Amino acid sequence: METLVVDHPLVAHKLTTLRDVRTDSPTFRRLADELVTLLAYEATRDVRVVDATVDTPVAPAHGVRLARPVPLVVPILRAGLGMLDGMTRLLPTAEVGFLGMIRDESTLKAQTYATRLPEDLSGRQCYVLDPMLATGGTLAAAVQFLFDRGADDVTAICLLAAPEGIAHMDAAFQGSGKPLRLVTAALDERLNEQGYIMPGLGDAGDRLYGVV
Ligand SMILES: O=P(O)(O)OC[C@H]1O[C@H](OP(=O)(O)OP(=O)(O)O)[C@H](O)[C@@H]1O
Ligand SMILES: O=c1cc[nH]c(=O)[nH]1
Numbered sequence: 001m002e003t004l005v006v007d008h009p010l011v012a013h014k015l016t017t018l019r020d021v022r023t024d025s026p027t028f029r030r031l032a033d034e035l036v037t038l039l040a041y042e043a044t045r046d047v048r049v050v051d052a053t054v055d056t057p058v059a060p061a062h063g064v065r066l067a068r069p070v071p072l073v074v075p076i077l078r079a080g081l082g083m084l085d086g087m088t089r090l091l092p093t094a095e096v097g098f099l100g101m102i103r104d105e106s107t108l109k110a111q112t113y114a115t116r117l118p119e120d121l122s123g124r125q126c127y128v129l130d131p132m133l134a135t136g137g138t139l140a141a142a143v144q145f146l147f148d149r150g151a152d153d154v155t156a157i158c159l160l161a162a163p164e165g166i167a168h169m170d171a172a173f174q175g176s177g178k179p180l181r182l183v184t185a186a187l188d189e190r191l192n193e194q195g196y197i198m199p200g201l202g203d204a205g206d207r208l209y210g211v212v
């Protein structure tokens, strides 16, 4: 998996406050929203476009428009929802599919409880949103759903990633032959014994929406 760690002082600044245990939920939500917009700018560098010409008040101008089919954005519930508005602000014409997944905290295996995706994703560029890439079980299952439906180009946007999660994705998709990218604000050190990213930011879903 091609991995890009976005190296930008504003990203680093916002991420530092996001990690801080003293940051409350409203601030955490705002920072996650701002961070994903900055990451999305990099993540959409290869978005497909077609040539287009418009008339300015002075003369024709050659430019581009987003190609069709429009990209599909897929937030992974629950925590990925906190990244959706920041992404669609940059790609307002994108369609949105949903995956609901939860990690069993004793086995660390991901379970899928909701799927709302187009049946046929042939020719679609997909952007998966999930703040945390920890063991990689959740993201690997999500990407497999998209490839199974014909997606041929997937970019994951994660606020934080662990080396273990990247290794899991590489092992799962090395031979797939399909473009798969990760754009993240930071590559952290490792997972702890409970499967949490170290130093991480804790449970992203809980920090966004509270402990349920
Ligand atoms: O890489 P993994 O080891 O699979 O862990 C990462 C997943 O864990 C978190 O979700 P969680 O299961 O806490 O669900 P939530 O979003 O509803 O809180 C996170 O948002 C990822 O989806
Ligand atoms: O550190 C982690 C790992 C998995 N899920 C989270 O929300 N945080």
Ligand SMILES: [Mg+2]
Pocket (backbone or CB within 6 Å): 079, 203, 204, 205, 206
């Ligand atoms: Mg959670």
